[in-house]
Amino acid sequence: MLLRGLHVNEGGLHAMSMKRTKQRGGAAGRRSGEYAGFGGAKDKEPEKSWKEDVAEQPEDSFVPYALTNHYAKGTLIAHSTFGKGLILAVDGARVEVLFEAGRKKLGHAPA
Numbered sequence: 001m002l003l004r005g006l007h008v009n010e011g012g013l014h015a016m017s018m019k020r021t022k023q024r025g026g027a028a029g030r031r032s033g034e035y036a037g038f039g040g041a042k043d044k045e046p047e048k049s050w051k052e053d054v055a056e057q058p059e060d061s062f063v064p065y066a067l068t069n070h071y072a073k074g075t076l077i078a079h080s081t082f083g084k085g086l087i088l089a090v091d092g093a094r095v096e097v098l099f100e101a102g103r104k105k106l107g108h109a110p111a
Contacts, residue, residue: 050100054086070109071095079106 054076062078063069065085071077075087077097082104085097093110096103 048086048088048098050086050098054084054098055100057084065106067107068109070111 057076062076062084065077065079071087071090073087073090077085077087079085079097079099082097082099082101085099085104087095088098088103089096090108093107094105095108096105
């Protein structure tokens with residue numbers, strides 16, 4: 001016999017466990033169209049412009065990119081394939097760089 005979550009059998013009255021479906025997380029709680037970088041939603045920074053923040057910088061401001069070097073946010077780099085870029089975000093052994101062709105994720109030596 002079953003009575004609202006209770007089960008009665010020869011041994012007596014027992015509570016039954018009831019399975020509940022888990023709510024799935026998703027993009028519903030996220031603001032669409034907002035750049036969050038590597039670490040999730042953060043205070044939105046002004047959008048960086050390659051032309052203003054990279055192209056107009058003097059040549060001696062750029063350091064050659066190498067996978068074995070460590071980079072900090074805001075560093076200007078010169079990449080052999082992608083050209084001049086600006087480090088936008090650092091996450092462990094990865095950096096996100098703004099190049100003229102768009103954003104790219106590259107490796108670097110962690111601190």
